[in-house]
Amino acid sequence: MHFDLAEWLGSDAPPKVFDRISGALDEGFTSVVTTGQTVDRETFLAGIWSARNALAGAEIEVSEVAEIARSGQLIVVRFVAENRIGAVKTGGRTVTAVLVTDGRTYLWRTVHETPVPETAQPITTEPPAGAPLERAGTVDEEPAECSAVEAGGDVAVGADEQSGGGGEPAEVAEGLGELGSGEEDVAGPDQIESGVAVG
Template identity: 55%
Template sequence: MPAHPDLADVIEALHSDLAEWMGSNAPPKVFDRFANALHDEFSSVTTTGQVIDRDTLLAGVWSARNAQPGFNIEITDIQEIAQSGSILTARFTAENQQGEVRSRRLVTAILLNTDHGYLWRSVHETATPPAE
């Protein structure tokens, strides 16, 4: 199933803001865009199996401002898995890069299509081996 027309833009925008926030002395509006993209009841399953809520994630992201200068996140292999009404499920690969260090994860995300655009409702990340 091909990706929804703006799905790639939505996924890349969120990760671009996250990378900019963590990798530079970004202005607060970058954090605000990231935070505003998350549903009030957002939760995430990390690569270590921990479930974290929106407030916990945002507190961690807030404290990570410019913690990894030059940090980058590359998004590839975006697939729309299913859509029903306003609920869209997508899967993609996210690869973090900090200098020569790379880490990859396969991400499954549930997004809600609202009157104000997509809101991220849930994310589940699984660590994967680096690309060859």
């Protein structure tokens, strides 16, 4: 599944690749994307369709795969997925998925993706030697505003930047795990040349 997603998102893939992705999703498929929005199968596939070759040269790495539970025809798995373009890695997320099986085939019933936060840096309480002392804050002061990037949140990518077009599918696509970044510096499709992020 992720090999097909990477091929679709990272190249001018033929329609049969999209058909394989579509065919792997249960009719009742839903997904909670990295922005927290819940989308149904039709909306998910519309977002994927509009994102063809949006991340030229992209690959998706899957690791830490673990089966959490199995009962009858249902299997719950968890894994970490991360997008990679050349040496640049973005969009790390922990994925919990429920699959249904008849013993031969496996279909994705639902997926819940959570962005993996960046590794926290240790906080130092003493300024470097020779640095000017900062005034300590008071209880009455308002907290400083910070951007979503500074707070470690998702980076929103406009619909036109994500897929080269407008409309709801592209807006939904920005939050799809395979497209959602959760990272500060993410190259859009217009910033990628020959698989190298620029700008």
